[in-house]
Amino acid sequence: MFIQKEELKSTMYSYQLEQISEGDDSIILMGINAAVDEVKSYLTSNNKKTWIDGRPLYDVATIFAATGNNRNALLLEITKTVAEWWIIKLCNADAIYEHVKERYDRAITYLKQLGKGEVTISSLPLLPTDGSNNAETIAPFRMGGRPKFSHE
Numbered sequence: 001m002f003i004q005k006e007e008l009k010s011t012m013y014s015y016q017l018e019q020i021s022e023g024d025d026s027i028i029l030m031g032i033n034a035a036v037d038e039v040k041s042y043l044t045s046n047n048k049k050t051w052i053d054g055r056p057l058y059d060v061a062t063i064f065a066a067t068g069n070n071r072n073a074l075l076l077e078i079t080k081t082v083a084e085w086w087i088i089k090l091c092n093a094d095a096i097y098e099h100v101k102e103r104y105d106r107a108i109t110y111l112k113q114l115g116k117g118e119v120t121i122s123s124l125p126l127l128p129t130d131g132s133n134n135a136e137t138i139a140p141f142r143m144g145g146r147p148k149f150s151h152e
Helices: 005-008 014-020 025-043 061-066 073-088 095-118
Strands: none
Touching: 005 025, 005 073, 005 095, 014 025, 014 073, 025 061, 025 073, 025 095, 073 095
């Protein structure tokens, strides 16, 4: 698992987690799993041609399979912030909702920029490219119309 319950201490106090979950760790694990899936979705390429524009394609499976100190610290903190958002939706338990929402919005904005290639994290592993997905090998887009038809 990419994040453990105990690691959420950097985003939430232990008593807040306990109060929200009422001692049921499955609630916290659902929030963590939802957060990991959400962060993965921003880093995973799809079949749209816009992903062939030269942006880095991250090896999401390797990134989220890492454990301990092998995890990227920035992505770990972003994922914890997203997990906090998913957990706090059940109850705000002495947490200031606006602060959590603000941190969540900043994290999502950063993930969108990361997914678009506007910012990069150089320490994240990239998918190997075989050259078939490079923008140089794609035929250029052609635009125009047909020749004008004439009855003569």
